[in-house]
Amino acid sequence: MSTATSGGWGTLSNEKEFSSMVSKLNIEENAEKETGDDKPDIPDAADSSLIAKIFRKGLTNDKCSLEVQRKDPNNPLYSVKTFEALKLHPDLLRGVYAMGFNVPSKIQETTLPILLANPPTNLIAQSQSGTGKTAAFVLAMLSRVDTSKNFVQALCLSPTYELAIQTGEVAAKMSQYRKDIQLRFAVRGEEAPKDTKLTEHIVIGTPGKVLDWGVKFKVFDMKKITVFVLDEADLMIATQGHQDQCHRIHKQLSNKCQMMFFSATYGQEVMEFAELIVPNPTILRLKREQESLENIKQYYVRCANHEAKYAAITNIYGGISIGQAIIFCHTRKTCSWLSAKMSQDGHSVAILSGDLNVEQRIAVLDRFRAGLEKVLITTNVLSRGIDVEQVTIVVNFDMPKDGENKADCDTYLHRIGRTGRFGKSGIAVNLIDSEESMTICKDIERHFNKPILKIDTDNPEEIENIQS
Numbered sequence: 001m002s003t004a005t006s007g008g009w010g011t012l013s014n015e016k017e018f019s020s021m022v023s024k025l026n027i028e029e030n031a032e033k034e035t036g037d038d039k040p041d042i043p044d045a046a047d048s049s050l051i052a053k054i055f056r057k058g059l060t061n062d063k064c065s066l067e068v069q070r071k072d073p074n075n076p077l078y079s080v081k082t083f084e085a086l087k088l089h090p091d092l093l094r095g096v097y098a099m100g101f102n103v104p105s106k107i108q109e110t111t112l113p114i115l116l117a118n119p120p121t122n123l124i125a126q127s128q129s130g131t132g133k134t135a136a137f138v139l140a141m142l143s144r145v146d147t148s149k150n151f152v153q154a155l156c157l158s159p160t161y162e163l164a165i166q167t168g169e170v171a172a173k174m175s176q177y178r179k180d181i182q183l184r185f186a187v188r189g190e191e192a193p194k195d196t197k198l199t200e201h202i203v204i205g206t207p208g209k210v211l212d213w214g215v216k217f218k219v220f221d222m223k224k225i226t227v228f229v230l231d232e233a234d235l236m237i238a239t240q241g242h243q244d245q246c247h248r249i250h251k252q253l254s255n256k257c258q259m260m261f262f263s264a265t266y267g268q269e270v271m272e273f274a275e276l277i278v279p280n281p282t283i284l285r286l287k288r289e290q291e292s293l294e295n296i297k298q299y300y301v302r303c304a305n306h307e308a309k310y311a312a313i314t315n316i317y318g319g320i321s322i323g324q325a326i327i328f329c330h331t332r333k334t335c336s337w338l339s340a341k342m343s344q345d346g347h348s349v350a351i352l353s354g355d356l357n358v359e360q361r362i363a364v365l366d367r368f369r370a371g372l373e374k375v376l377i378t379t380n381v382l383s384r385g386i387d388v389e390q391v392t393i394v395v396n397f398d399m400p401k402d403g404e405n406k407a408d409c410d411t412y413l414h415r416i417g418r419t420g421r422f423g424k425s426g427i428a429v430n431l432i433d434s435e436e437s438m439t440i441c442k443d444i445e446r447h448f449n450k451p452i453l454k455i456d457t458d459n460p461e462e463i464e465n466i467q468s
């Protein structure tokens with residue numbers, strides 16, 4: 001595929017170049033997002049999604065079960081176990097294999113036959129990040145366009161510039177043997193052509209720009225779109241104004257257009273949005289098996305203050321052998337303080353917090369995954385879905401709490417779930433320096449119905465016992 005942009009960056013397919021492009025963009029954004037070092041670090045959902053996508057090297061390794069919520073009785077569902085069974089264009093199939101995809105992922109097994117079937121079926125699909133949704137709808141868009149016609153036939157809406165580019169990257173790789181398919185990005189920095197219609201087959205863009213191009217300047221004919229994709233719907237509705245823009249775009253589409261709607265989560269608001277966008281849909285949900293704390297031993301240590309918490313960490317390090325560790329703090333200020341202390345003591349430490357832009361965060365994570373640093377000190381900005389196999393211990397320097405200072409069990413599970421992955425056993429240590437933290441710890445214990453045992457880290461024998 002060739003990509004057309006006025007700035008030329010749309011043709012990039014190399015991840016490094018892409019990352020540096022992303023970083024330039026994020027510098028001003030992060031300046032606006034500055035929250036102050038002693039406030040809780042609040043992750044930005046779109047940034048987190050982007051980082052998880054770039055950092056991830058393959059499909060998410062979670063067990064899931066597929067639920068079909070509604071299906072058109074005239075259009076029986078079937079699933080495929082191979083890409084060959086989809087009767088793809090041979091050069092698209094080559095592209096799929098060149099990306100290292102040998103067999104369809106769980107969500108692709110069922111979504112792809114639906115997306116490629118004739119007559120076209122509308123689809124709402126929900127599954128967690130990393131399960132193969134993007135690859136599925138990109139393959140559907142690429143398969144559906146007719147390159148003998150030089151006008152826009154497939155339109156994909158993404159919530160942010162960076163996510164649009166990321167989807168374009170997937171399309172570029174997948175269609176590397178179909179140079180006849182052309183893509184155009186409708187994102188900030190791109191200018192609509194003057195007095196001519198777009199000749200590219202696929203447009204991927206953000207709602208504001210697509211609205212300008214398709215509705216205001218009419219550089220492509222919305223009525224000729226045959227495939228409409230709304231991606232990352234949950235992030236879309238979280239962005240002020242996007243939902244309304246999506247509706248306005250959607251209103252212009254022909255009623256013959258195939259609608260595809262994707263989301264990583266399945267809240268009521270997302271589903272209400274979906275039902276308005278997608279008439280008569282088949283709904284697929286890939287239900288994730290509850291993350292479990294089964295192979296993780298959990299402990300807590302009573303500490304008088306920050307210094308004592310630091311001493312507890314030092315004692316644990318002195319007593320057991322640790323592969324890699326992740327330490328979670330509430331604020332950037334604590335992260336910096338702790339990192340300075342640990343570095344002084346000779347530990348190789350990395351920090352990941354909200355003051356870093358997307359590229360810097362990816363660089364930190366890459367180094368950590370490569371084992372260049374043994375300790376990662378972070379706040380809640382560590383994206384969900386980021387797994388580093390060698391992590392054997394997770395420390396909650398500060399307990400996860402919500403805005404009302406109550407236990408945030410969800411965040412606890414995600415933090416602790418960073419260890420004990422891939423069937424290995426893991427250790428979680430909670431450092432408790434106040435009655436409030438103790439209450440949070442007890443509430444978490446009750447919530448998961450799994451013991452969090454007390455240890456005294458001044459006692460070497462107790463430390464030896466925590467070795468799994």
Ligand SMILES: Nc1ncnc2c1ncn2[C@@H]1O[C@H](COP(=O)(O)OP(=O)(O)OP(=O)(O)O)[C@@H](O)[C@H]1O
Pocket residue numbers: 049052053056057058059060100101102103104105108127128129130131132133134135136264
């Ligand atoms: N069939 C497959 N076989 C192997 N790898 C795959 C397959 N499909 C997708 N992948 C890879 O798995 C990762 C996740 O896929 P993809 O980005 O499509 O998931 P997603 O569900 O769209 O995630 P997100 O919600 O973050 O966008 C990517 O690295 C992708 O290249």
